[in-house]
Amino acid sequence: xxxxxxxxxxxxxxxxxxxxxxxxxxxxxxxxxxxxxxxxxxxxxxxxxxxxxxxxxxxxxxxxxxxxxxxxxxxxxxxxxxxxxxxxxxxxxxxxxxxxxxxxxxxxxxxxxxxxxxxxxxxxxxxxxxxxxxxxxxxxxxxxxxxxxxxxxxxxxxxxxxxxxxxxxxxxxxxxxxxxxxxxxxxxxxxxxxxxxxxxxxxxxxxxxxxxxxxxxxxxxxxxxxxxxxxxxxxxxxxxxxxxxxxxxxxxxxxxxxxxxxxxxxxxxxxxxxxxxxxxxxxxxxxxxxxxxxxxxxxxxxxxxxxxxxxxxxxxxxxxxxxxxxxxxxxxxxxxxxxxxxxxxxxxxxxxxxxxxxx
Numbered sequence: 353x354x355x356x357x358x359x360x361x362x363x364x365x366x367x368x369x370x371x372x373x374x375x376x377x378x379x380x381x382x383x384x385x386x387x388x389x390x391x392x393x394x395x396x397x398x399x400x401x402x403x404x405x406x407x408x409x410x411x412x413x414x415x416x417x418x419x420x421x422x423x424x425x426x427x428x429x430x431x432x433x434x435x436x437x438x439x440x441x442x443x444x445x446x447x448x449x450x451x452x453x454x455x456x457x458x459x460x461x462x463x464x465x466x467x468x469x470x471x472x473x474x475x476x477x478x479x480x481x482x483x484x485x486x487x488x489x490x491x492x493x494x495x496x497x498x499x500x501x502x503x504x505x506x507x508x509x510x511x512x513x514x515x516x517x518x519x520x521x522x523x524x525x526x527x528x529x530x531x532x533x534x535x536x537x538x539x540x541x542x543x544x545x546x547x548x549x550x551x552x553x554x555x556x557x558x559x560x561x562x563x564x565x566x567x568x569x570x571x572x573x574x575x576x577x578x579x580x581x582x583x584x585x586x587x588x589x590x591x592x593x594x595x596x597x598x599x600x601x602x603x604x605x606x607x608x609x610x611x612x613x614x615x616x617x618x619x620x621x622x623x624x625x626x627x628x629x630x631x632x633x634x635x636x637x638x639x640x641x642x643x644x645x646x647x648x649x650x651x652x653x654x655x656x657x658x659x660x661x662x663x664x665x666x667x668x669x670x671x672x673x674x675x676x677x678x679x680x681x682x683x684x685x686x687x688x689x690x691x692x693x694x695x696x697x698x699x700x701x702x703x704x705x706x707x708x709x710x711x
Contacts, residue, residue, distance in 0.1 A: 379490060379639055381441055381481045386452040387463055394452045399440065402463060403476045406436045409462040410495075411612055413469050417526040425619030428612075429475035431628040434638065435610055436461055438483040438493035445490065484629060484636040486516040491636060494609035498531040500585055500602025503614075503632065508552035509570055509584070509606050517608050518634040519554040524617035531604040531613070534582055537596040546597045548588050556584040556607060570606065583607060609633065 386396045411432045413424050439461060444453045456463040483490050492514070494506075499522040506517035525532070538546060544563030552558050560572045567574075573581045586601030610632040618628045626638055 378488065379483060379485055381437070381483055381640075382444055385440055385444060385454060388449070388452045388455050389463075390456055399437065400476050400480055402440065403433055403436055404468040404472060405463045405465055406440075406461045407432050407472050407476060408466070408468055409464045410436065411616075413471055415526075415528070415613070415616060417528060422526075422616075422620070424471075424616050426471055426475055427623065427625045427628060428615040428619035429472060430479050430625035431610065431615045431619075432495070432612065433476045433479045434482050434484060434625065434629060435493040435495050437479070438490055439495075441483050441490045442492040446492075479625070481640045482638055483640075484516075484633055485639055486633075486636050491516050491633065493633065494606070495612055495632075496605025496607060496609065497611070498528055498583075498604040498613045499525055499607060499611040500532055500583065500604075501525065502554050502585075503609070503611060504552060504554055504556050504585075504607035506608050508554070508556060508558055509608050511569070516633045516636050519552075519607075520631060520634075522611050522614040524621050524623075525611055525614035526617045526620075528604075528613055531582065532602065534601050534604075536580065536582075536599050536601075537591070537594070538576070538599065540590075540595045540597060543597075546588065554585075557586060558584070573606075 381399065383399060384396050385399050385402050386394055387402060388394050407429055411424060411429060413429075414421055415424060416422075440454060443460060447453055449455075454460040454463075484493055485491060494517060501522055503519050503522055505513070505519040507513040508519070527533075540546070545561065546563075547561040548557050548559075549561055549566065550557070550559035557572060559566060559568050561567075562575060565575075569584075572584050581599070581601075583601055583603040583605060585603050585607065586599045589598040589600065590596075591598055610629070614632070615628050618631065619625075623631075629638060630636060
């Protein structure tokens, strides 16, 4: 009889939580997505199956920094999974294509088929249905390779001012050869005079004179080549001996949203994926499709979880900022994937396990 009362009380609590949760969030995450492959074929696959290919392609599971190979931490992969899911859902809801939702290229997110490692599946599966929202709307979660130490606000790269895409410091990003710092040369004979006219408050060039033309924001890289000019964060010098302009820069990519290498560095420093996402995307919430998740634990664990959930995170509250950024004393190349020890699963699954524990 006592156990029956416990079960009834638990079911009542579940129903109350579900009704509150549904009232709070109207976000719906579709089950499938339509992708236009590189050969032109359009396929429709499950959203998480799509994310297996995206996370594997966009972030991968290892990287090289200063001659060492490291394993990408699962918290970084989870952050990538939620960011990529958010971008996909936003694209589905605001389709710019006829007959499909996304391409399989860098125009949207790189998607490739092939072997998917267990750590990638784990990252996607344990965040299934989770997306980021701002003002109850799923955000267009932009991300890029390398910041060089600071991300950029959206209006200083494109033109729209997105409240969740504010420039932030990126002190945990590891040093990546050819991306964290770089140098290119441009012939004055070919392009004429080059002159920096304006910068953003975060240091990126927002207006550049090239010959007789003035280019602004993202058009600067489009003019000179997005892979040639790795970012718009650079200084300019002139080499009289060679009649060339020397661009000495930082970072790789547009600089808006999450730095992928920065996420890897934060994961290595001990941040979880929610902390990572809330650092790079300002004032966002992370919500599931249906908020039907609870944690059944003892009172002490419940209180600890609530305290962590309500905590306001900053970079500094984890450890003192390392001015050198690089933390190369720890090698993850042989480490095993992190095992999730505390799952926030569906109500039915958690209910069954709780009832079994009462037997």
